[in-house]
Amino acid sequence: MSVLKVEALxxxxxxxxxxxxxxxxxxxxxxxxxLGGNGAGKTTTLRxxxxxxxxxxxxxxxxxxxxxxxxxxxxxxxxxERGLYGNxxxxxxxxxxxxxxxxxASDAKAHGMELLKRFDLGDxxxxxxxxxxxxxxxxxxxxxxxxxxxxLLILDEPFSxxxxxxxxxxxxxxxxxxxxxxxxxFSTHVMQHAERLCDRILLLRKGKKRFEGTIDEARDQLxxxxxxxxxxxxxxxxGIAAANATADLxxxxxxxxxxLDPGVDAGDVLQRCTASGLPLRRFEERRATxxxxxxxxxxxxxxxxxxxxx
Amino acid sequence: MIRNILxxxxxxxxxxxxxxxxxxxxxxxxxxxxxxxxxxxxLEDRDPAKVVVIDRAGGTTRAVLEQRFAFEHDQQVxxxxxxxxxxxxxxxxxxxxxxxxxxxxxxxxxxxxFRQAGxxxxxxxxxxxxxxxxxxxxxxxxxxxxFVAPPPDLATADGxxxxxxxDRALKAKDTAPEHADLVVLIGPKYPADPTVRLWANEQPKxxxxxxxxxxxxxxxxxxxxxxxxxxxxxxxxxxSAAPALSVTTPPPGGGGKEALLVRSIVPLALAYILMMGxxxxxxxxxxxSIEERSKKLLESILACITPEELMYGKLLGALAIGLSMLTxxxxxxxxxxxxxxxxxxxxxxxxxxxxxxxxAIATLIFFFIAGYVAISIIFVAIGAMADSMxxxxxxxxxxxxxxxxxxxxxxQAIIAGNSGPxxxxxxxxxxxxxxxxxxxxxxxxxxxxxxxxxxxxxxxIALEVIFLGxxxxxxxxxxxxxxxxxxxxxxxxxxxE
Numbered sequence: 001m002s003v004l005k006v007e008a009l010x011x012x013x014x015x016x017x018x019x020x021x022x023x024x025x026x027x028x029x030x031x032x033x034x035l036g037g038n039g040a041g042k043t044t045t046l047r048x049x050x051x052x053x054x055x056x057x058x059x060x061x062x063x064x065x066x067x068x069x070x071x072x073x074x075x076x077x078x079x080x081e082r083g084l085y086g087n088x089x090x091x092x093x094x095x096x097x098x099x100x101x102x103x104x105a106s107d108a109k110a111h112g113m114e115l116l117k118r119f120d121l122g123d124x125x126x127x128x129x130x131x132x133x134x135x136x137x138x139x140x141x142x143x144x145x146x147x148x149x150x151x152l153l154i155l156d157e158p159f160s161x162x163x164x165x166x167x168x169x170x171x172x173x174x175x176x177x178x179x180x181x182x183x184x185x186f187s188t189h190v191m192q193h194a195e196r197l198c199d200r201i202l203l204l205r206k207g208k209k210r211f212e213g214t215i216d217e218a219r220d221q222l223x224x225x226x227x228x229x230x231x232x233x234x235x236x237x238x239g240i241a242a243a244n245a246t247a248d249l250x251x252x253x254x255x256x257x258x259x260l261d262p263g264v265d266a267g268d269v270l271q272r273c274t275a276s277g278l279p280l281r282r283f284e285e286r287r288a289t290x291x292x293x294x295x296x297x298x299x300x301x302x303x304x305x306x307x308x309x310x
Numbered sequence: 311m312i313r314n315i316l317x318x319x320x321x322x323x324x325x326x327x328x329x330x331x332x333x334x335x336x337x338x339x340x341x342x343x344x345x346x347x348x349x350x351x352x353l354e355d356r357d358p359a360k361v362v363v364i365d366r367a368g369g370t371t372r373a374v375l376e377q378r379f380a381f382e383h384d385q386q387v388x389x390x391x392x393x394x395x396x397x398x399x400x401x402x403x404x405x406x407x408x409x410x411x412x413x414x415x416x417x418x419x420x421x422x423x424f425r426q427a428g429x430x431x432x433x434x435x436x437x438x439x440x441x442x443x444x445x446x447x448x449x450x451x452x453x454x455x456x457f458v459a460p461p462p463d464l465a466t467a468d469g470x471x472x473x474x475x476x477d478r479a480l481k482a483k484d485t486a487p488e489h490a491d492l493v494v495l496i497g498p499k500y501p502a503d504p505t506v507r508l509w510a511n512e513q514p515k516x517x518x519x520x521x522x523x524x525x526x527x528x529x530x531x532x533x534x535x536x537x538x539x540x541x542x543x544x545x546x547x548x549x550s551a552a553p554a555l556s557v558t559t560p561p562p563g564g565g566g567k568e569a570l571l572v573r574s575i576v577p578l579a580l581a582y583i584l585m586m587g588x589x590x591x592x593x594x595x596x597x598x599s600i601e602e603r604s605k606k607l608l609e610s611i612l613a614c615i616t617p618e619e620l621m622y623g624k625l626l627g628a629l630a631i632g633l634s635m636l637t638x639x640x641x642x643x644x645x646x647x648x649x650x651x652x653x654x655x656x657x658x659x660x661x662x663x664x665x666x667x668x669x670a671i672a673t674l675i676f677f678f679i680a681g682y683v684a685i686s687i688i689f690v691a692i693g694a695m696a697d698s699m700x701x702x703x704x705x706x707x708x709x710x711x712x713x714x715x716x717x718x719x720x721x722q723a724i725i726a727g728n729s730g731p732x733x734x735x736x737x738x739x740x741x742x743x744x745x746x747x748x749x750x751x752x753x754x755x756x757x758x759x760x761x762x763x764x765x766x767x768x769x770x771i772a773l774e775v776i777f778l779g780x781x782x783x784x785x786x787x788x789x790x791x792x793x794x795x796x797x798x799x800x801x802x803x804x805x806x807e
C-alpha cells in the first residue's frame with residue numbers, strides 16, 4: 001500500500017494555478033524527490049499533504065486515509081523555513097513536538113535524548129535554543145521532525161542553509177529512515193542530493209508534472225553524448241545524430257563531441273565503429289546529468305553553487 | 311483536540327511564567343498595594359496646626375478659644391472611641407460610659423463626664439479588660455490644633471511691624487520656635503470693636519474657622535446679654551440652650567455611601583485586575599505569537615495541530631495567566647487580612663458580602679472568564695497578523711485605548727456611586743460588559759440585566775470565535791504581508807481552501 005497517494009491534485013489561489021492536475025504515489029522505504037524551480041508548487045503540494053491548506057480539487061491519501069491531524073503520530077515534517085522557541089531547551093522543544101505528535105511525554109523525551117546524543121548534542125540537551133549555534137539548532141529541528149519515528153517523512157528544502165557536516169548528517173538520517181521502512185518525500189533544488197538519495201523523482205514546472213521516474217530514467221530523457229578521438233569517418237556511423245569536431249589533433253585525427261539519436265545506446269555505436277574497422281583512440285560516454293535534464297524540462301538554470309535561484 | 315489545546319496552553323503559560331516581567335508584575339502589585347496605605351499614613355500630616363492668639367483686650371478670649379478646641383478634640387475622641395467600641399462589641403467595658411452609647415451627639419456634659427472619668431486613658435484601660443487578643447488597638451485621632459504663646463515681637467507690635475512679624479511666623483519652618491500656621495488678633499477695643507483678624511499660611515479650614523466664629527459669637531452675645539441686664543448665669547443658660555440630638559447611625563461600614571463603597575471594593579478590584587491582567591497577558595501573548603511568526607515556527611506547529619487548536623490553546627494559556635495573577639493577588643489580600651486580623655479583616659468582611667452567595671460567585675467567574683476570552687481573542691488575532699512587536703503595537707494601541715478609556719471612566723463613576731446612562735450603556739456593549747458588571751456587583755445589578763448582558767456577551771464571544779478565528783487561520787501563513795482593511799475583511803469570510 002502506498003504511504004502517500006495523490007490523484008489529479010489541483011490548487012488555485014485566486015488567479016494563480018499553483019498545482020495543476022498532479023498525481024504521484026510514494027511507497028514505504030522509498031526516497032522520493034520533489035524537484036522544481038521557484039513557484040513550481042512543491043511547498044503548496046506538501047502543505048496540502050499535511051492538511052495545512054486544502055486542495056481546490058483532486059484527492060490525497062495519506063497512510064490510507066484523507067489528510068488529517070490524526071495522522072501526525074506517523075508523520076514527520078521539516079519545513080523550509082525553520083525555527084524553534086528561543087526560550088525552550090533542546091530536549092523540551094523535541095518533547096513538545098513529540099507530544100503534539102501524540103507521543104507520551106516520557107517516550108518523546110527518551111527518544112529525544114537518544115537523537116541528541118546521536119547528533120552529538122547530548123551534553124546540550126538542557127541548553128536553551130537561543131544559546132545554541134545555528135548548526136546545533138538545525139540538528140534540534142531535525143530531531144523534532146523525526147522524534148516520532150515517522151512512517152512518512154516530509155522534508156521541504158531540507159538541505160537549504162545547512163553546513164556540509166549537517167548535510168551529511170541529514171543524508172544519513174534520510175537513508176536511515178528509508179531503510180527503516182519510512183517513505184521519505186523531500187523537495188530540493190540541489191541536484192547532487194537528489195542524484196545521491198532519491199529512488200524516484202518528480203519534476204514540477206508551474207505546478208504541472210514534467211517527469212516522474214528513477215534517476216536513470218530521468219537521465220535517459222536526454223540523449224547521451226560521447227567524447228571521441230577518431231578519424232573523420234566517424235561522422236558516418238549509424239546512430240550518431242551529430243558529430244562536432246572540437247580539435248584537430250593532426251595526422252587525420254580529431255577530437256569529436258558526438259550526439260546520439262534518441263534511444264541509441266553508446267555501446268551499439270562503439271560496436272558499429274569496431275565492426276566497420278574505424279580506429280578509435282578515445283571513446284568516452286557522457287550521460288546527461290540530472291542538472292541537464294532539469295534545465296531541459298524545467299527551463300531554469302542552477303546558480304553557481306549548484307542551486308537554483310529560489 | 312483537548313489534548314493539543316492543553317499542550318499549547320501549557321507552553322504559553324510556561325513561556326510567560328519564565329518572563330521576569332511576569333514575576334515583577336505579580337510581586338509589584340501586592341507590594342504597591344501594601345505600601346500604599348503605609349506611605350499614605352506616613353505622608354499624612356498628623357502634626358497639629360500651631361495657633362497663636364494675640365489678645366490685646368487682655369480678657370479671657372484666648373483661654374475660651376483653647377477650651378473650645380480642646381472640647382472639639384475630646385468630642386472627636388469620644389465619637390471615634392464609640393465607633394471603635396461598637397465595631398468590636400466592647401460595650402461591656404463600661405455600659406454607662408458615653409462612649410458605650412452610640413445613639414446621640416455628644417454634648418459638653420458628655421465630654422465633661424468623659425474627662426472626669428479619666429479621659430481616653432481610663433476608657434482604654436477599661437476596654438483592655440474585655441478586649442479580645444486579636445482586636446486591634448484603638449488609634450486615637452490626632453489633635454488638629456495646638457495653641458502656642460505669641461512670639462515676643464508680636465505681642466506688642468502694630469502696623470507694619472505686626473504684619474512683618476506675622477509674615478515671619480507664617481513663613482518660618484515647622485520646627486522653628488516662632489512658627490505659626492494661624493495667627494488670631496483680638497484688638498484692644500474688643501468687644502466694643504468686634505473686629506478679629508485672622509492670618510493663615512493657607513486657606514483656613516472650616517474646622518478652625520467654624521469653632522472660632524462660634525466661640526467669639528457666644529462671647530459677644532454673653533457680654534451683650536449681661537450688658538442688657540441678664541445675670542451671667544441666665545446669659546450662660548441662654549447660650550448653652552441646645553437640642554439633645556438623638557442620632558441613629560448604621561454600624562461601622564454598614565450604611566449608605568460608606569457601605570456602598572465597601573461593598574464595591576472586591577467587585578471593583580476584580581474589574582481592575584481584569585483590566586490589568588488583560589493588558590499584561592495580552593502583551594505577553596503577543597510576544598509569543600510574534601516569536602512564532604518571526605522564527606518561522608508556525609508551519610511546523612500547523613503540521614501537528616489545527617489553527618483552531620492553536621488559537622484555543624493560546625486563549626486558554628492567557629486565561630490561565632490571568633487567573634494565576636488573580637489568585638496570587640487575591641490570595642495575598644486574604645493572607646494580609648488573615649495576618650492582620652483586625653482592621654483590614656473588618657473591612658474585608660463587609661467587602662466580601664456581595665460576593666459570598668453562590669449566584670454572585672458564579673456571576674463573578676462567568677464575567678471574569680468571559681471578559682478575558684472576549685478581549686484575548688482580539689489580541690490573538692492581532693498576534694496572527696503582525697510580524698513584529700512594533701507592527702503589533704500599531705493594531706494594539708487603538709484597541710487598548712478603545713477598551714480601557716471608557717473602563718476608567720466607568721470605575722470612577724462606580725466609586726462616585728453613579729449608575730447613570732454611561733454605566734448602563736457600557737453594561738450592554740460586550741467589550742465593556744465584563745468590566746461594567748464586575749464593577750457594579752457591589753451596587754447590585756438587576757437579575758434581568760445580568761442575564762441579558764451575559765447572553766449578549768456570550769453571543770459576542772461566539773461571533774468573535776467565528777470571525778476572528780477565520781482571520782487568525784487566514785493570517786497564520788501569510789507572512790510578510792501586512793494586511794490592509796480590504797484583506798482583513800476578506801480574511802473574515804469563510805475559508806475557501
